[in-house]
Amino acid sequence: MxxxxxxxxxxxxxxxxxxxxxxxxxxxxxxxFSDAAVAHYPAAVYLRHSIVDQGTLPLWWELNMAGQPFAANPLNKTxxxxxxxxxxxxxxxxxxxxxxxxxxxxxxxxxxxxxxxxxxxxxxxxxxxxxxxxxxxxxxxxxxxxxxxxxxxxxxxxxxxxxxxxxxxxxxxxxxxxxxxxxxxxxxxxxxxxxxxxxxxxxxxxxxxxxxxxxxxxxxxxxxxxxxxxxxxxxxxxxxxxxxxxxxxxxxxxxxxxxxxxxxxxxxxxxxxxxxxxxxxxxxxxxxxxxxxxxxxxxxxxxxxxxxxxxxxxxxxxxxxxxxxxxxxxxxxxxxxxxxxxxxxxxxxxxxxxxxxxxxxxxxxxxxxxxxxxxxxxxxxxxxxxxxxxxxxxxxxxxxxxxxxxxxxxxxxxxxxxxxxxxxxxxxxxxxxxxxxxxxxxxxxxxxxxxxxxxxWRGEDEWLTPYTQVAEALRADNADRIYSPAYSLPQQVAAAYDLHLFGGVDPFQLQGIVEAIADGSGVRAQGYSVVQPPLTGIDGDDLRGVNRTAMPDTNVLGRWQVSHVVAPYPIDHPRLELLDIIQGTYVYHNLDYRLEIDPASVPRWAADQKGLPDTATVMEINRATGLTMVTSGVAFAACLLIYGLLTFKAR
Incomplete structure (x- = not known):
């Protein structure tokens, strides 16, 4: 002992x-960075919110990548x-x-x-x-x-x-x-x-x-x-x-x-x-x-x-x-x-x-x-x-x-x-x-x-609190989707404040969304990247100059319901209106944004994007996902019960 x-x-x-x-x-x-903050914290936040607060299965979320499957993504561990x-x-x-x-x-x-x-x-x-x-x-x-x-x-x-x-x-x-x-x-x-x-x-x-x-x-x-x-x-x-x-x-x-x-x-x-x-x-x-x-x-x-x-x-x-x-x-x-x-x-x-x-x-x-x-x-x-x-x-x-x-x-x-x-x-x-x-x-x-x-281990004062002023400003301005060329609004912050990103960090990516982000951001990099848009011009872990030379297409961003752009540097674009500079972060309003897609719709995608399933297909896959979640959950419960009973009997 x-x-x-x-x-x-x-x-x-x-x-x-x-x-x-x-x-x-x-x-x-x-x-x-840590995937615990970037990926696992947001997943835990949303799973809890979906079940406890909304009473629904977490089949879809709008946190990143312009909206994508939640339960179907292996990274989210549902x-x-x-x-x-x-x-x-x-x-x-x-x-x-x-x-x-x-x-x-x-x-x-x-x-x-x-x-x-x-x-x-x-x-x-x-x-x-x-x-x-x-x-x-x-x-x-x-x-x-x-x-x-x-x-x-x-x-x-x-x-x-x-x-x-x-x-x-x-x-x-x-x-x-x-x-x-x-x-x-x-x-x-x-x-x-x-x-x-x-x-x-x-x-x-x-x-x-x-x-x-x-x-x-x-x-x-x-x-x-x-x-x-x-x-x-x-x-x-x-x-x-x-x-x-x-x-x-x-x-x-x-x-x-x-x-x-x-x-x-x-x-x-x-x-x-x-x-x-x-x-x-x-x-x-x-x-x-x-x-x-x-x-x-x-x-x-x-x-x-x-x-x-x-x-x-x-x-x-x-x-x-x-x-x-x-x-x-x-x-x-x-x-x-x-x-x-x-x-x-x-x-x-x-x-x-x-x-x-x-x-x-x-x-x-x-x-x-x-x-x-x-x-x-x-x-x-x-x-x-x-x-x-x-x-x-x-x-x-x-x-x-x-x-x-x-x-x-x-x-x-x-x-x-x-x-x-x-x-x-x-x-x-x-x-x-x-x-x-x-x-x-x-x-x-x-x-x-x-x-x-x-x-x-690091506390929230290092990976959450430093971004709260930017997040609160975006919420106060009724931000729809947000585009950040240099990751100025980390995913854990977006999850904590229920903000939605056009892009993000996730190995689970839909090709049509990747292409839309490339069109809207002006960032085109060859090959696969877990970060969208890819981090071009990065110096070590310093993101302050990332994608600085890429000029976003505000019309494309608008079609994808991007209302705000945040960056660690000024962006000289006639259709981006500077709202504020908060702790070195530039917050812009996209003048080409119009609310055209119902915030409650799933998926909330631009209709003309190639390489994505239509709404009916998305809903069908979501129904299948929900059914398999219930089936596997029942199977797990049954197996655990059977294993426990057989173990007790064997003793």
Whole structure:
């Protein structure tokens, strides 16, 4: 019990060190934007408003992109059951509760999986802490990629369910459980389901081959109909809108964005303390060392993890890999998933597992040093060599490479501590209880120091309050749609003040709307962009000069019911009337605006725009979306009830 409390306490300390606050949202230190504020906060605000205040299903919203589907957009998470906690808690509280909850789910899932693999108690908790505090989990949380956190939390549960499926005889309870977990991953994040299902299939093949349980593998097909019912609310609307989406025509180059560079594999030992989260490869030097112990002690036993790791690296290299190019050419649907470097998240899962294996072996070897004298001797020698290398590389990076000085100090400290702990254990100078605590503390300190450099919390005074005067001025002037060439009115502010944007930030975009925004903004950029209009002329995170040379077409803006334009710079246009300058933001009235489309109509689009469905088609898709939401909701409730009853009966 004390070890469990220690593990929970270490995760809690990590969150507190990162500045967790219920009225704040996660950001990357030094970063300007966070998807938690830009995307997840508005979604929570609107879901709550639609159900609680209006009493209607959230099928459509006018927040951004000149109005578009809400429930059909996977980013808004209406098909993910835990998102509905937004009905109970205020938006910031809701998102923070989900962050804490999913870190707990991740830790419990890894603990459940490693318990099923017969790990010692200390090794179970080491794996659980190593996964919950994984640098990629922390960094994606800091970037506001909360949907990735939600999906990653269920990865170890899927692996446990597969292990449980093959470990004993077939049962309806296991069938329902497997279906539920597989569905939750896809509903949390469609993109990561590609990797979860891939490693799940590989794991299942190895499990079936290990015990010659191929009949179990074939019986698992029975989970597909249940899984399909659970994901209807996401898949059916997405398929219905798919012909109209801009993401459909992604090129190979666009799909390969943020491919991993071979040189970035150095990040396995020298932690990247800032930069692009998508190319972060650090899993923890303490975690990596323990994982290497597992491979040294029992290499044949861990073949499946080596296979998964190798495949993950090849895919993560993306445009730097011939194999990835061949795959996306042969299977164009893979382009839709973009960001191949996210395949590294497979390694972020398997390395903590292997670390648990390594800790398990070390605890056994330290308790019975006479059982494997040659292996222990070889391991001590390799540990000593590794310790010397860590100290040498750490010192060299610290002293000679200014850009890597912090990484070098970290390698020197954590690598040195981990190596000393292992040497003491193999020399019989640490009891098992002390060894377990020492390893857990080393892992927690390692990952907390790195995670803290990727994650912090900021209050509304930084991402909402600075824009309130502009928002209130627009409301006072009865603004209809608002166009902002340089994102001067962020989406979270628009959501809080019920303002509607012509453009915005969202990977779910209708091609016709993208073209309309290009016509109205005068910004024409090649290729796919999650921001509309695309940010041309951006300097780092400074948006003050973005799209400054682009001249908007006020007639097009008027047809799309854009009444106001806000920008961080003056716009010299005869049909834009300056209303005010508020804290450096220029607020203009569009003289070509006339209220021509009923504010209550859905969709509220200009009638002459190509590439968009007509009103009847939109209403038909919305009805289908509502029906699938109800169907999947009933299916989830039924599956949870059945699983609970079968679990109670089994006990």
């Amino acid at each position: 004390r070890l469990k409390l220690l593990a929970a306490g270490l995760i809690g300390i990590f969150l507190l060190v990162s500045g967790l606050r219920p009225d704040g949202l996660p950001f990357a230190p030094g970063g300007t 098909a993910y059951p835990l998102q509905w906690l937004a009905l109970i808690f205020p938006p910031t509280w809701h998102l923070n509760i989900l962050i804490i909850l999913h870190m707990g789910i991740a830790a419990l899932g890894m603990a459940r999986w490693t318990q099923a693999l017969a790990f010692r108690r200390q090794a179970v908790l080491i794996s659980a802490v190593a996964y919950a505090l994984s640098p990629r989990i922390a960094a994606h949380t800091g970037a506001g990629h909360l949907d990735l956190l939600y999906a990653l939390a269920w990865f170890p549960w899927l692996m446990w369910a597969i292990r449980d499926w093959f470990a004993s005889s077939f049962s309806a309870r296991k069938l329902v459980g497997l279906s539920l977990i597989a569905a939750l991953i896809l509903l949390a994040d469609v993109r990561l389901s590609l990797f979860a299902y891939a490693i799940g299939i590989i794991y299942g093949i190895f499990e079936a081959a290990r015990d010659h349980r191929w009949s179990h593998a074939f019986k698992s097909i029975a989970a597909i109909p249940i899984w399909a019912m659970l994901i209807l609310a996401l898949i059916v609307p997405l398929l219905l809108w798919q012909p109209y989406l801009s993401r459909t025509g992604l090129s190979v180059a666009e799909a390969g964005v943020f491919s991993l560079e071979p040189g970035q594999l150095v990040g396995l030992v020298l932690p990247q303390m800032h930069g692009n989260v998508e190319t972060l490869t650090y899993t923890g030097i303490s975690v990596l060392v323990l994982a290497m112990l597992a491979l040294i002690a029992q290499p044949a036993k861990h073949l499946e993890w080596l296979v998964m790791g190798g495949l993950a690296i090849v895919y993560a290299l993306g445009s730097n890999s011939v194999v990835w190019h061949a795959l996306v050419e042969a299977l164009p649907i893979l382009r839709w998933f973009r960001v191949p470097a996210r395949a590294w998240l497979i390694i972020a899962l398997t390395t903590p597992l292997l670390a648990g294996y390594g800790a398990n072996w070390l605890l056994t070897a330290a308790g019975d040093r006479r059982g494997q004298p040659r292996l222990i001797g070889r391991t001590r020698l390799l540990t000593l060599i590794g310790l010397v290398i860590a100290v040498t590389c750490g010192l060299f990076s610290w002293v000679s490479l200014p850009d890597l000085a912090e990484s070098g100090r970290h390698l020197l400290m954590i690598g040195g501590i981990t190596g000393v702990i292992i040497m003491l254990a193999l020399s019989g100078r640490l009891t098992n209880s002390r060894l377990g605590v020492a390893l857990m503390l080393a892992v927690a300190v390692d990952l907390t120091l790195v995670g803290h450099s990727w994650l912090e």
